[in-house]
Amino acid sequence: MDTVQDTPRETSQVALNLRVLVIGTMFGIVLVKGQVISWFNIQEMFRFQSAYMYLVIGSAVVVGAISVFLIKRTHARTIDRQEIEIKSKKLNKGTVIGGIMFGLGWAVTGACPGPIYAQIGSGTWLAFVTLGAALVGSYLYALAQPRLPS
């Protein structure tokens, strides 16, 4: 039986954006303080010279997986009592081809998309080049998408 307390409430745009902004800020701080945005750390990872990034990614996924498991198991709702639905992504040729392309770019720039933004904030002005190129790359994908194998 639905009580008043169970009725979902609409999240206002302002509230949504504020929450997201705060979480993004926290993420940016962790990326920088954990030096996940360092080209040197990414290179050491791909050269198998340091376990650091593997431990970071591994422990992040463990915490994420436990969280998602608990959210599903308890049918947790958002703070506005909305149901939480996690959509699954389709496996297709893009997963493989696009995934390898991204990996190539990740290693040479030392940054995946989150760290590109964090590098910019950290005053690594060259990261504007990476971001600009990534936006062009994304647009090129939009141009090519109707003709790409999916």
Add this chain to the structure above:
Amino acid sequence: MLEWIMQPWPWYVTGPALGLMIPLLLLSTGKSWGISGSFRNINAMCAPRTKLPYLQFDWRSSAWKVILAVGVVIGGFIANYLLSPEPVPFLPDIYFSVKGVLLLSAGGLLIGFGTRYADGCTSGHTLMGLSNLQMTSLIATICFFIGGLIMTWLIMPLLV
């Protein structure tokens, strides 16, 4: 405490803190964690009259992806200028050159194209997708690493 925050953080703080972003975002907004979708959103915002099907969507309803990215920029600033004894460089000196700009441009193109083609990056696939035990994201993550290994071991020795 403050002294401790000012140091670089160890993996057992960094990793779990990154993982906690997933339930924080889910429980506060119901949104699934991801960063590279912001590229598509920015493209669509900048091209309102586009005829490209990939960019014809209501970007206002997913503008939060761009706000999240703005937050990451702000967080990067706070961490490096306010929570560090002195700002740390994150790219090698050799990248501050024409060659470096070309390398970052090529890499950025691959990141933008690749993450959109793969429908996610280390955030949407490796963090969110693996946490949700999705096979697609496991395959994507393996491919990210294959690409990274090819670049690091076969291509970069010729370029850098």
